[in-house]
Amino acid sequence: MSAVYFVVEGDRGVAYWRASEASPDVFVAAVALDVYEREPAARSRFEELVSAVTTHFRRTLPAEVGAPTSRLAGWACERCATPQADDLRRLAGQVSDASEIPLSPSGLPLGCCKVHAVAGFSSRPAA
Numbered sequence: 001m002s003a004v005y006f007v008v009e010g011d012r013g014v015a016y017w018r019a020s021e022a023s024p025d026v027f028v029a030a031v032a033l034d035v036y037e038r039e040p041a042a043r044s045r046f047e048e049l050v051s052a053v054t055t056h057f058r059r060t061l062p063a064e065v066g067a068p069t070s071r072l073a074g075w076a077c078e079r080c081a082t083p084q085a086d087d088l089r090r091l092a093g094q095v096s097d098a099s100e101i102p103l104s105p106s107g108l109p110l111g112c113c114k115v116h117a118v119a120g121f122s123s124r125p126a127a
Contacts, residue, residue: 004054008033015050017057028053071098077112084113 005016013033016025031046071092072078077085088111104115
């Protein structure tokens, strides 16, 4: 969440705006401290100026957005170009958590092109 900070720097007060806690400070305006402290009209006008400038920054400066994380991160399917990988990426986009993607005993997604079934055996005799 954005915030405005008022900092005393020598004989002046400086307003800085920060879009988020991770963002750098952006200079907004400065005022002579002796005038700011003695003149209510100057204080009021300074607050109006700071409000107008920060409103401008909120409208014009883009918000920092991190890249979305892939549910297939760490698997070769994340960057693979096969049709099976396309199907897995589509499946990953439909589930709410990567744990919902069925895995083979080797730990790869069941639809991965690197997963192959060699044979199936049953200990139960045919009836």
